[in-house]
Amino acid sequence: MTAATGVPATLDGRAVHVKVPATSANLGPGFDTLGLALSVYDELEVRVRQEPGASVEVHGIGAGDVPTDESNLVVRAIAHAFSRVGQPMPGLDLVAHNVIPHGRGMGSSGAAIVAGIMAAKGLLEGIVEFDADALLRLATELEGHPDNVAPAIFGGLTIAWVTPEGPAHKKLNVHRGVSPAVFVPEHTMSTQLARSLQPTSVPHEDAIFNVSRSALLIAALIQSPELLHAATEDRLHQSYRASAMPETDRLIRVLRDCGLAAVVSGAGPSVLVLGSDPAQRLLAADLVARHAETPWQALLLAVDFKGATVVPHPADALV
Known part of the structure; x- marks a missing residue:
């Protein structure tokens, strides 16, 4: 400047x-x-x-x-x-x-x-x-x-x-088939609190796991959306924060069990679903509506x- x-x-x-x-x-x-x-x-x-x-x-x-x-x-x-x-x-x-x-x-x-x-x-x-x-x-x-x-x-x-x-x-351009949706609860989550739940170190095998999935995620988002479910697996932060966001964690498990690439959005408590096509967003919205115990707003978005x-x-x- x-x-x-x-x-x-x-x-x-x-x-x-x-x-x-x-x-x-x-x-x-x-x-x-x-x-x-x-x-x-x-x-x-x-x-x-x-x-x-x-x-x-x-x-x-x-x-x-x-x-x-x-x-x-x-x-x-x-x-x-x-x-x-x-x-x-x-x-x-x-x-x-x-x-x-x-x-x-x-x-x-x-x-x-x-x-x-x-x-x-x-x-x-x-x-x-x-x-x-x-x-x-x-x-x-x-x-x-x-x-x-x-x-x-x-x-x-x-x-x-x-x-x-x-x-x-x-900056990378995302494959046109990627269809994101965010499910937003009424309750909030402090980023500071979420970060405080992180351990100061993680097992070596977990670090390797996330390196492989991060590399795969880039390929999935820009070239191969069919790999999004496998590519969004994580061992570094989501499990450690799950106790502070029990409904978020439960909904992610429901969505992933149905083959959807669901993750915590940022520090949470919203859930991000990276659909490989628009139909997956509709499936995700239906699953959240049926399984959520409190109100969640469905945002069917674009990149x-x-x-x-x-x-x-x-x-x-x-x-």
């Missing part, structure tokens, strides 16, 4: 529209590495104002619950991006239209961070240029790991890893291939 030289351009009157997809991380064996962008979107309008500070209007998920001032995660992400490139933070009005469920393993916090980073990119266009590496680095600095923010930024299937120079990623977008927006159009 490079700052423009000379007199800084004014931000007065600038406004942008941001759209960010939900994500599902891990995908079974790809713990903290693999992520998939899904066709559920949070949208954000941001307008520069004369008064300092920030105000946030929230519609949909989180309305009445999430902060509406400078402590809002989106605002903090914008401020982080401005600070990292040496630009003063302007006063902002934000309108958030949230659809991604919170605390359900669909990357809501990562989406909020990416929304803020992309808003900063759009507001600073012509003043500072953010390349792909900069976007991923800024988002990862706030999120702590790149497995959710990478697919949110770039779309598709992403492999993310960390190097001494910072986070890196590779988002575009990732986050930001476009200039008329300032008087924020509603």
Whole structure:
């Protein structure tokens, strides 16, 4: 990212529209590495104002619950991006239209961070240029790991890893037959709690098992969807978290026993099913409806291939 030289351009009157997809991380064996962008979107309008500070209007998920001032995660992400490139933070009005469920393993916090980073990119266009590496680095600095923010930024299937120079990623296109569905319960799950249930070490054979399944999963997602059931087996994290999500664990067992590639979505408690064709999603929805003991929302989705977008927006159009 490079700052423009000379007199800084004014931000007065600038406004942008941001759209960010939900994500599902891990995908079974790809713990903290693999992520998939899904066709559920949070949208954000941001307008520069004369008064300092920030105000946030929230519609949909989180309305009445999430902060509406400078402590809002989106605002903090914008401020982080401005600070990292040496630009003063302007006063902002934000309108958030949230659809991604919170605390359900669909990357809501990562989406909020990416929304803020992309808003900063759009507001600073012509003043500072953010390349792909900069976007991923800024988002990862706030999120702590790149497995959710990478697919949110770039779309598709992403492999993310960390190097001494910072986070890196590779985006892959998913086979058109892959048909994802997410089943979302009413209860939430803390990512911090889920991570606390992980052991500090695992048996050597379990590590080898997951390496083989992760490699197979890449092949299944981009070339051979018929291998998804075998490719989504995991021994590194899901069994350790099962006690904290008993109904999630039970439904995954029901779905997998019927040949479906079901896994915990992110840290849970949602269930992700990677169907090899659309009919498998319908079978999964029927099984969840028949076997769930509490209400679960079925989201029959597509893979988002575009990732986050930001476009200039008329300032008087924020509603």
